[in-house]
Amino acid sequence: MLFRILALLGMANFLFAADKLNTGDTAWMLISTALVLFMTPAGLAMFYTGMTRAKNAVNTSAMVVGAFVIGFSAWIIAGYSLAFSSGNGFIGGLSNILLHGISWKELSGTYPTYVFVAFQGMFAAITIAIAAGSAIERMKYSTWLIFSFLWVIIVYAPIAHMIWGGGFLMDRGALDFAGGTVVHMNGGLAGLVLAILLGKRKGYGKIAFKPMSVMLTSLGAAILWFGWFGFNAGSAFGANKIAGLALLTTAFAPAIAAITWIILEYIVYKKMTLLGLASGIVAGLVGITPAAGFVDMIGSIIIGLGSSIIAFWGVVWLKKKFGYDDALDAFGVHFLAGLYGALAVAFLAVKDPDLLWDSPLKATGSRMAQFLVQLESVVIVGIYTAVATAIVYFISALITKGARVDEETETEGLDEAIHGERAINL
Numbered sequence: 167m168l169f170r171i172l173a174l175l176g177m178a179n180f181l182f183a184a185d186k187l188n189t190g191d192t193a194w195m196l197i198s199t200a201l202v203l204f205m206t207p208a209g210l211a212m213f214y215t216g217m218t219r220a221k222n223a224v225n226t227s228a229m230v231v232g233a234f235v236i237g238f239s240a241w242i243i244a245g246y247s248l249a250f251s252s253g254n255g256f257i258g259g260l261s262n263i264l265l266h267g268i269s270w271k272e273l274s275g276t277y278p279t280y281v282f283v284a285f286q287g288m289f290a291a292i293t294i295a296i297a298a299g300s301a302i303e304r305m306k307y308s309t310w311l312i313f314s315f316l317w318v319i320i321v322y323a324p325i326a327h328m329i330w331g332g333g334f335l336m337d338r339g340a341l342d343f344a345g346g347t348v349v350h351m352n353g354g355l356a357g358l359v360l361a362i363l364l365g366k367r368k369g370y371g372k373i374a375f376k377p378m379s380v381m382l383t384s385l386g387a388a389i390l391w392f393g394w395f396g397f398n399a400g401s402a403f404g405a406n407k408i409a410g411l412a413l414l415t416t417a418f419a420p421a422i423a424a425i426t427w428i429i430l431e432y433i434v435y436k437k438m439t440l441l442g443l444a445s446g447i448v449a450g451l452v453g454i455t456p457a458a459g460f461v462d463m464i465g466s467i468i469i470g471l472g473s474s475i476i477a478f479w480g481v482v483w484l485k486k487k488f489g490y491d492d493a494l495d496a497f498g499v500h501f502l503a504g505l506y507g508a509l510a511v512a513f514l515a516v517k518d519p520d521l522l523w524d525s526p527l528k529a530t531g532s533r534m535a536q537f538l539v540q541l542e543s544v545v546i547v548g549i550y551t552a553v554a555t556a557i558v559y560f561i562s563a564l565i566t567k568g569a570r571v572d573e574e575t576e577t578e579g580l581d582e583a584i585h586g587e588r589a590i591n592l
Contacts, residue, residue, distance in 0.1 A: 201396025
C-alpha cells in the first residue's frame with residue numbers, strides 16, 4: 167500500500183526495488199527521523215520560550231513538548247491510519263489503527279514501514295506544536311493537551327491524506343515536497359484561529375511584553391535549522407541525489423531570508439536585531455519546505471527573499487492592522503511563508519521529470535496549470551483547517567469548562583500557577 171502511494175507521488179524513481187531493503191536509505195531515514203524529533207522539544211521549544219515572558223517560560227516549553235508527545239501518540243493510535251491507509255479522496259480508513267496489519271518486517275520502498283510511520287509522525291507532532299506559538303500565556307494546559315490530541319486526528323490526518331496519502335489533491339498533482347501546506351500553513355492557521363478564539367492577552371497593546379531571552383530564541387533557530395535538514399532532505403525518502411538538492415536549498419534559502427529580514431529591519435527601525443536574524447532564518451526554512459526538492463539556486467534565492475518579505479509584513483504590519491494577538495507570530499511566519507512557498511513552487515520548480523512528482527507541470531509543462539492546482543490546495547486546506555480547528559477548540563473547551571485561564575493566573579504567570587516551577591531560580 168505504501169509503495170503504491172509513493173509511486174503515485176512520483177517517488178518511485180527515487181527508490182530501488184520495493185521488496186529489497188537498502189541499508190543506506192534506511193540509515194538516512196532513521197537519522198532524518200531523529201533530526202525532525204530534535205526540532206520540536208529542543209529547537210521549537212527554545213525558539214518559542216526565548217520570546218515569551220519569564221513568568222510563562224516553563225508553560226511555553228511545556229506546551230510545545232506536551233503537544234509533541236500527545237501529537238505523536240495520536241498519530242500512532244489513529245492519525246497514521248487516517249492519513250495513509252486506503253480510504254477516499256478526503257480521508258483514509260481505520261485498517262491500520264495502532265498500526266494493525268503492519269508487520270515490523272514490511273518495507274516502504276527500500277526502508278522499513280515502521281520508519282516511514284515514525285518519520286511522518288514527527289511531522290504531525292511538530293505541526294500541532296507550531297500552533298502553540300499563537301496561544302501561549304493564556305490557554306489552560308489541560309485544554310491544550312486535549313486539543314492537541316483531537317487536532318492531529320481531526321485536522322492534520324485528513325490534510326496529510328489529501329496531499330500525501332492518496333487523496334484528491336494528490337491525484338490532482340499538488341506539489342508539497344516536505345510540508346509547506348500540510349505542516350506550516352496548517353499549523354500557522356490553526357494558531358491564528360486559537361489566538362482569535364482565546365482573545366488577547368491581558369495588557370496586550372498597552373504594555374511592553376519583553377522576551378525572556380533572545381539568546382535562547384537564537385539557539386532555538388539554530389537547532390531548527392539543523393533539524394530541518396532531516397525535515398526536507400529526509401522527504402526524498404532515501405540517500406539519493408534529490409536529498410542532496412533538498413539539503414542545499416534548505417541551507418541557502420534561509421540564509422537569503424535572514425539577510426533580507428535584517429535589511430528590512432534597518433529600513434524600518436534603523437536596527438539589525440538578533441531576533442530578526444532568527445525570524446528570517448525560520449521564515450526562509452518555512453518557505454523552502456514545499457519546494458526544497460524541486461527548485462535550483464535561483465529558485466532558492468527568490469523563495470528566501472519572498473518568504474522573508476511576506477513574513478516580515480505579516481509580523482510588522484498585518485498583525486497591527488487587524489489587532490489579533492498572535493503571541494509568537496506562528497501565523498505571520500509559518501502560514502504566510504508557507505503559503506508563499508506553496509504557490510511559488512509552480513513558477514520556480516525545475517522542469518525535470520526526474521525531480522517532479524506526477525503533476526500538471528510534469529505532464530504538460532504548464533506553470534499556470536500547476537499554479538491553479540497549488541491555489542486550489544491552499545484554499546481547500548485553509549478553509550478546512552480554519553473550520554475544523556474552531557470545532558476542535560470548542561469541543562476541548564467544553565470538556566475543560568473553558569479554554570482560557572482565569573485573570574489571577576494570567577497575571578501571576580502560568581509557570582507558578584499551573585506547573586509550580588520557574589524557568590530560572592535566582
